[in-house]
Each structure stands twice: as C-alpha cells, then as structure tokens.
Amino acid sequence: MALDPIPVLQSTFGFPDFRGVQRQVVDRVLGGRRTLAVMPTGAGKSLTYQLPAQMLPGTCVVVSPLIALMHDQLRAATAVGIRAATLTSADDNRAETRGRFLDGELDLLYVAPERASGSDFRELLSRGNLSLFAIDEAHCVSEWGHDFRPDYRLLRPLFDQFPDVPRLALTATADAHTRADILEQLGIPQDGLIVAGFDRPNIRYHITPRDQGTRQIADVIAATPGPGIVYVQSRAGTEKLAEALARTGRPVRVYHAGLDPAVRQRNQHDFVASEDMVMVATIAFGMGIDKPDVRFVAHAGLPKSIEAYYQETGRAGRDGDPAVAHLFWGADDFARARQRIGEVEPARQPGERQRLNALGALVETAGCRRAMLLRHFGEQPGDYCGNCDNCLSPPNAVDATELAQKYLSAVFRTGMMFGATYIEQVLTGQSTERSLMNGHEQLSVWNIVDGDDVALLKPVGRALQLRDALRANDHGGLEFGPAARGLLKGGDTLSMIVPPKRERRRRGGGSATPNPTGDPLFEALRAKRRELAQEAGVPPYVIFHDSVLREMAADRPQTIGGMRRITGVGEKKLQAYGDAFLSVIKQH
Template identity: 80%
Template structure:
C-alpha cells in the first residue's frame, strides 16, 4: 500500500491538506495507475506529479511544450526542495543533468516533446530508472485541441516502451472530444480520467464591444493594480498598442511576439515574470510558457480563436486564487475575418471551426451569465447566475431590433450587396453624397427610412448581423448576405440587442489590489520579499505568494515554529526565509 502523501505535502509545500481532486490524482499515481487529470488553471496540477516524484523510486519525466515554462516550473520545484533539472537546447549543463539522472539524483526531469521522441533520449532512459511520465498541456496531443502540436503525437511509442511506468496527462483545457482523443493517443484507459471542473470563481469575466481599444484597455489598467497581459491580434498591433498604453497609463508596458529579436523577447518576458506591476502586450504565442501566479488581469483586444483558447488565455489570470479580471473587447470585423479564415482551411475542418466561432458568438452576444455559457461549453451544468461576471453584476437590458435589422438587410440588398456599413447607414438615414446621387440610391425605398432614436441602433445591428452570419464582408469590404439573412427577412427569426448598462469608471484599488486593507506590515513584507527575490535572482512569487504574506501580516508569528503553521510555508522556505520575515514582523 502506498505511503500517506499528506506528511510530504505539509513538509514540502506547507499545505495542511490537498485541494479538490489533487488527492485522487496523487493516489492513482502512487498506485501505479495511468491517469488523465483535467483541472482548471490554478488548481495545482503540477503538484500532482511533483509530490509523487519525491516518493517514488526513480525519476519523473515531465514532457512540457515550452522551454520558458520548464524553467519557471524548475525554479518553483527547486524552491521547495525538489531535485529537478531541465534538458533543453538552451541548457549548458546537459552532461551534468544526464549524470544526475543516471545516478538517481533527480526527482524531476523536464523535456520538450521534440527531445522526448528521439532515439538518443530513449537510450538515456534505458540506462536510468523512470518512475512516472507526466505529460503537461496534454491537449496539445489532440487534433481537436486548439493548441495541437504534432510532436506530442510521437510520444506514444516512448510511453509504450516503458509499459510498466504510469502515465499522468494534465490539462486545463479539453472539451469532451479532446478528452477522448487524449486518452486514445496516450494509451490511458477511459476509467483513468478525473475531471475536476472548469470554474475559476476568482476571475471576473467581462465582455465589451470595441469603440476605442487603447482608451478602454488603459482604463482597465488604471483600475487594476498588479501585473497584466493584453492579447493583441497582430505583431505590429502588439508594439503599437504597447507604446500607446505606456503613454496613456504611465505603467511599465512591454511588447512580446515571435518577430522580436530573441534577446529582446527573452528580456521582456523575464522582466514581466519578475515584476509586480508590469503589463505585457503580446500575441497568443505568449502565456503557455508563463507560470506566473500573480497576474491580476488578462485583456483581449480582439476575438480569441475559440472558447477553449479564451478559457486557457484568461486562465493565466489569478492562478494564486486572488481576485482577477478577464476583459474581452470585440468588434464585428473580428467575426468577419474569422469566417474568411475558415473558408480557407481544409473543408473537413470547416464544420468544427464554424461551431467554435458560433460558440464564441453566443458568449459575446448573451445578456445572461457569461460563466454559465463558458462552463456549459465544457459539459458542466452551472447555476443560472455566477455573481462574478459583467452581466450578473450589472444586468443589461435587451431590446427587439428585428425591424431595424430587416431595414438594414433591405438596404444591403437594394444597393447591390457591394457597399460597406458606413455607406449603408448613410442610405438608411438619408445622408446625401456624390456617391448616393451617382448610383441613384436616393430613389430607393430604403432611402432615409431610419430616423430618431432608431439611428443609434444601426451600428450595433450591423455588428449583430455580422456576428450571426446574416451578413458577410466580401474581399473589397462590401457587405453581402450570409446564411442567416433569409430567416430574418422572411420573419422566421428575430434579433434581440443587448444594451449594456452605462459604465462607471472605478477608482484604482478595491478588491483588485493585493493589499485591500492598506496594511503597513503587509507592504513591509512585500518590500522584503522583493529584496530577497533580487538577491536570489528569482521572481518574488517563488519566495511566497501574496496570500502567504497576508496571512503572515494577520497572524504575526513570533517564531519559526509558529510561522511553519502558515499555509504555503514548507520546510525549505522556512529555513531559507523564515528569519528574514520574522525580523520584519518584529520591526513593525
């Protein structure tokens, strides 16, 4: 019978007990059973292999997709006293690492899938002792997944070579199709799946239409202290938005994308990881490789690829469990561009891609709970209201805009399905121009049929028609009918518009700040943590999370034995940092 893992949990990590399904997963691993664990970001997935690795005879091989992620996880493992190493293309100590593995002196060895599938690596494993294979970000193995990596498909022969070694696949982002594919591709039985649920209750979800992206995101940055990630659509847009936000907010803001000089990219990422207030504006290439728990907000300056991608990207906020914000800003042109991209992919993939886009449309268009739609997408049955999304906190009104939508579609049809939204609005509101006179459009039945309050509906109606695929844009920017137009014109469908409540700008602080009560001792502890982090060359959160410092400030331990009872203070960290923080408490 496997040994009780709780004493090891308390000594290594300083946690009194396991959270959620962690115990179930750890027990299966210690019993030698292969497992797929689907756990939300921030639920402690890495602990489910790190802890068993210290108890099993041999080394746990961790397959991870990005070098930066491996190095972050290596730092965190070493900080609690786990013997760990990485074997990557940028490591200069490869010979030493191989030697440690062969000598049985490693609990964890992190490798990329590209290396794991090589004959050279198989030969290395044959000469050592492997206790466990942990496949992180396991959704990358599935073509159904939004981050498919072909190299993950090459792992099965390696796993089968060591058929007596258990396999632990880990992901936070996998719908039903993807989960089934992971099980098949990695050779894990269907009885080996543990799904913890997808809810991240500490994240407040908000979605808004774009009107001035820089101003809207700058407002969010001013209201939300702490590190943040802004996802932009293009490389050029990333740098332009970073500069604009830096000027508008005065906060440190840097750009990150694959086109930057590698050294600049590495430096920007490193500065963000160690910072307590930096904002990084990035393409979606950024994030999977970041194991930073104190990100306070994630903003999207445009539509993500899918609900799965949105869930994973927003999940980079609040991994420490503290209140965090996820705000998506979208425009109708996002949906138009997405449909154009879908038309260019393999026809066999198009139905699935359209389903993903329609699911995003339902999320941004709803007047109901955002979290309910998000969780239902992953097969859960959440309550009707979550109490922590924009629609639950400030319920929007909904108005019937069906007649305005029919007028809009009529104008598109009668002008020949070749003009953009601005001109269609001019026709409907009777704004005369050289173009309208030359085309004879002022004689049409749709000329000047929208006035008064209805004029304000034209832009949101145009957005809604594009979102629903009732309208599409042609390559020249003109509007033409999509599949959803017919039902609206024939009176078989209606169009309801969500009218968001007037937004009140919040002052900086509130629940978003790490120190909502303004505790002077907490700030002094943070200052000491920052100094220790600089001395040790590690990010502040590797030493202690803010939640540990808040408990420290509240309970004011006077001895190392008292400090050892704080959640998150394991033996290694107590030995390394305990006296330094006790001195701060005594002096304050």
C-alpha cells in the first residue's frame, strides 16, 4: 500500500498540499526509485527529501557543496522538528553525530562531497540504516555545469555500494546537456528525470546599459526595501562599491575570497540575520545562502553565462514574494570576456563564445527577457511575461545600420587610434585641440551626425563592441573586430533598442515591499518575530516567512486552532511560537 505523505506535509510543514512537481518527486522517492528533479529556486526542493526522510525508516544522507548551506538547511529542518545534523570540518560534535546516526536518531545527515566520497564515511554508513541519498546542487557533478566540483564525480561508488537505497538529485540550473550528464554520472535512469520548468514569475528582470553604475545601483537600493545582493566582478570593486553604497543609509557588508575568513563569516552571518542589509560580493557569495527573503539582486557587470545569471538572480525572492533583478552591463564587459576566452584551451573556446553570444542576445533584445531565458533552457514560453522591463515598457527598436557604418568609417579614417568619446566628437563636429592638430576636421566623416542620431551614438558604439565589430586595443583606442566587415560591406544590419530616458527612482517605491498595505499589525508581528529570532539565535525567516505573517495579519486568528490553519505553521512551530503571535494579534 502506497504511503500517503499529506498528513506529514500538513503536520510538519504546515502546508495544505504540494506545489508543482513536489508530489511526483516525493512519490518516486517513497516508491524507492532514482530521480533527478530540476526545479526552480523557491519551488521547495528541500521538502522533496525532508518529507520522505520523516516517513522512511533510517537516515537520509544529503550531499551538499558548502558548509554554510548545510548549516542554513540544518536550522530550517530543526525548526520544524526534523532530527538533523551536519558532519563537517566546522562541527565540534562529530563523534556525537556519528553516534546519533548509528543509534538511528537522525532523519537527515548533511555532508560535503569530499567527506561523502571517502572510505571512512562509506564504512560508517555500512553500519547504519539508510533511507535515501539526496544530492543537492547536482549540476556540480557535470563538467558542462557552471559550478563543476570534481568531488561530485567521486560519489557514484558510494551510491553503488547501497544499490537498494533510492537516489534523489536536485538542481535549479541544468540545460539538456547537463541533465544528461547528471543522469549518467549518478546512475539515474532516463525515466527518472522530472523537469518542473525554470520560470520564476515573482522576479522582475531589468537589464540596462551601465551609465554611472554606482548611482544606478544606489537607485535600486533606494527603491527596494529588504535585503539585497550586489554582484561585482572583482574583489577591489566590491570594496569600492560597498563604501559608496554605505552612503545610502542602508547597512552594507562585503564578501569575497580575499577577506579574512572570520570577517567573511561574520559578514555572512549579519546578512542572513538582517531584514534590510545589502551584501556587495563577488560570485564567491551565494550558493551557500539559503535566505528566502532577498528582495533584489543587482549585477554591476556581466555574469559569466546565462546559467550563472539565472542562478545568481534566483537568490532573490525564494519565499515567493515579489523581487527584482537588475543587470547593468557595458561594452567593456564583453571585451574583457572575449579576452578571457582567448586565454582558455582551444577546445573550450567555441562553447565559451556560444555562452557569451547568448548573453549578448539577452542584453540586446527588444523582446521579453523571461521568454529568452526560458528558451535558453529548452522551454517554449509565450512572447510576453508582463514582469520584465521590455514587457512593462516596450522599447523602440530602430535600424541603426547606416549610423553604425558612419561610426566604423570614423574609426577607420582616424587611424584606429582613438576611443569612443573622440569618435563621437568627430562625428558630431565638436572641434578640439586634438581634432585640429590631427587634421581630422578635414575628413569626410567630420560632422556627419546630427539631430536624433546624436543620442544614438553611445548605444551604437556599445552595440558594435558587444557584437565584436569593434574592439579596444592596448592603448584604449577602438579598432575593427571580425564583425566589422559585414556591416561595412552592407551584408549585415544593426537593429538596436532606443534607450529610454532614465528616471530617478523614489525611495521605497519598488514593488518588492514586504508590507504592501502598510498594515500596522504586520509590522508588530515582524517585531515579535525579530525578538523571538534573537532569543533563539536564528535568522527571522527561520521562525516564519513574511507571507505567513501577512496571512496572520489578514486572518487574525484568535485561537491555537485558528493559527494551525495558517499556511506554513506546522505543529512544532505552533507549539513554540503560537501563543506569542496570538498575543500580538489580540493586542491589535
């Protein structure tokens, strides 16, 4: 007789029913089958192994790539009454944890792939009782994945030693090639693949050319209450930007691999516990953060790939509430990326170029950003999502081929020695000491651009560099790239977006506010949550998500029975916190 997971779902997690493909995944696990589940961030991946771990005899071993991520998940599991532990180099109670495992006192045991692939750990597991292997961030097993971790490829012998124990691999980011590799590397059959889709409808995507980037990001911070992450491409860049953003009045921290480990850990701890902090970080920060209430992610430069962009923006809005993702890019980002491609081994260069071209198409498109993202992952969405910059304010696309030819001609006739600013001065006839000295005012390209086309010169220069028709040389001048010939000879065209006039955002004007109706009861419930979190030494979201508090504020339950009907209030949390929140509601 099949096991019914619904009673455990309701009593432990406080959810009336499953979401999306959760039920399919849980049923396969409870049936002892091997599964790869590709589910978007925020779709409840961890529940698909936490729930079976409570229903099946034995311990579920969870392989997770980062200690910080394991400790976040440990807090969340413990809070709902699941018996869980981590076995990592950062834990002082490893002997106690081994004993609890051998005595059958653990539902979940979190370990890193380095430990899981070792013979000592295999020997430990052979003396205990196992219910399930769960492999989190499973794209790390694939060389095609953007976060490849060699230790993940050493896990198969461990799983094969226990052939009757079901395997559940989980990831949010894997294209078709990566999915096939995961199945092969982890010994999961083709019919074990469940793809839930990649859409994150609560995230609003904005992609904008970088122009005074610090001010643009400060505007995002001013407009968006709640915690946020700003990704910067260099360590020095994080320090500089964080210093500037601290002037916005929001608490700001820095995270990169060059920081003292104690400082890095403290900054991460402060961010996870905060309800309004901004973390300025390199991509070293993120995978290990299971913080559901991040309200915005901003990229101060170009990410490595669409997969990386999807995963990094996916750290926003994991609680399902509205969130925003802003990307600010420059032509120099593409120039640097091409230079890096030239430095990798030749066999990898075509794939890297393909990834960069996909990013170029995403930032240049006049169509729906979300549709382009989803098509990249093999989905067939509609052409309009209603929640990205292009859908909300459709841009004007113009044929800028003739203007691009004028731009390229000016670069050629001035000797491919000058940067974009000087080329624009030549084309618009701005006389300078340099133009007089070089005799450039006598050229056929002098003062041939006027009217509305003047405003398009900067974006055309950006577009030519993005498409590799122009490249910056070692002296900062522009020279032809391989795509210049097709534009000059008339075979290729340049269609581009007319950039909208930028409007300053008003403070607090974003759609991601946690309290859209300004309800004082909601704020009082948040204050009580903050107090309880400090007492328990956990981040506020571990007590309850904002969505739970909003439902409490709307329904205003007066009894424990009424509180039990609030989505997200399981029995353990009801016992621990029910009376405290009922007291706040009764005061209002």
